[in-house]
Amino acid sequence: MIKRFFSIFIIFILTTCASQPRIETDKDNEYDLSSYKSFKIEQPELTNSPSQISLNPILMQRVERAIQSSLEAKGLKENSDADMTVRFFIGTNREVERSTGMSSRGFYNDRYWDSRDQRFIKVDKDEIAIRFHDNKTDEVIWYAFSRFNRSLNIKDQSAINSLIEKAIINF
DSSP states (O other), X not given: OHHHHHHHHHHHHHHHHSOXXXXXXXXXXXXXXGGOOEEEEEOOOOOSSGGGTTOOHHHHHHHHHHHHHHHHHTTOEEOTTOSEEEEEEEEEXXXXXXXXXXXXXXXXXXXXXXXXXEEXXXXXXXXXXXXXXXXXXXXXXXXXXXXXXXXXOTTOHHXXXXXXXXHSTTO
């Protein structure tokens, strides 16, 4: 009995500690979101510039499909003459993170032993922004932004669907 309780407790702790992408949303209160019944999606245009060479066009297709299915699940219809236009942007922010370990020893300024080992690691942090525009004014009426790890299986449509569903759940 105690082993079973302990196993369930460990699973519960690990599940609650799993990192979920943080999603920020905002809306313009001047617009009534419930009045929108149709949408169209515009994919970002890819150029041949060096800054966009690493963007994955297949990932963009997956995101577009996920947005479409999530909005249709909310009762909105895709239409070329829509009430709103959905635009999304995907980017990668490359950062350098520093970690300190205690693995090596050496002299520091010929005075004392220093046991710190510093490593610099390149980290790619992917970002997605989704903007809903009113078609009459072209103003942004609703916005979502998230950073997600590449450990999220971006080659899996269901993982992208889950991320997008969480992003637009409050629309």
